[in-house]
Amino acid sequence: MTYAITLALVGACALAGCTMAGGDGAGREAAGAPGKASRAAGIAEAQLDRLQIVQDLRDEFDHGEKGAQHQRYIVLHDTESEADAASIVEYWDQANTGVAAHFIVNRDGSIVQCVPLDRIAHHAGFGDTGHNALYGVTDESRDDRVGTVPIGDAMADYGMNSHSIGIEMAYAAGQDYPAAQLEAVDGLIAYINAYYGFESRIIDHKAWRTGNSDTSSAFAEYLANYQDHGTHD
């Protein structure tokens, strides 16, 4: 399912190799409460309307099923590049490793989506050995692992991709994070939470894999705010 117009989007930390690669939320399907599901869909639609998202879905970035019953985390990444989202998508595509995030958020707040919410993207990759247990995730073979290459015994756990959404922020070392970009991430998180009907836990990539360079120290306060209440401020 590719609307794929030709292009657009990109990635980020994948450029620096950060992406080697990666609920239960309560009340998701709300069995027996059909009205609740449609209300949730309406809320998600309203959130979506506030965002500037261009879809550039590419089949080679889609690695399997990740329905609401599997969604638990939102993983934030930096692209570590001055490239914009469209260029990053092209970079990912040409790299032919299968690596991509679901979304890339440009510095002006515009967003490119390359993988549908209910599909697995290779954005988190391998994490520290022991992190599958720490984060309560497992790789139950829904992920086709196409393009995935192990990176050693110290980073052998691979469950995060199957249970998360990846968001890349266009960011190069030394830059700030523009308000428009942070507000777009706020809106994207609100949309994702509304879509699934529960709040996903927010982490950054380096929490999953120790030593990963993104997100930057400049993002630490925003990350703490996202984890506390879902917005950067």
Ligand SMILES: [Zn+2]
């Ligand atoms: Zn990353």
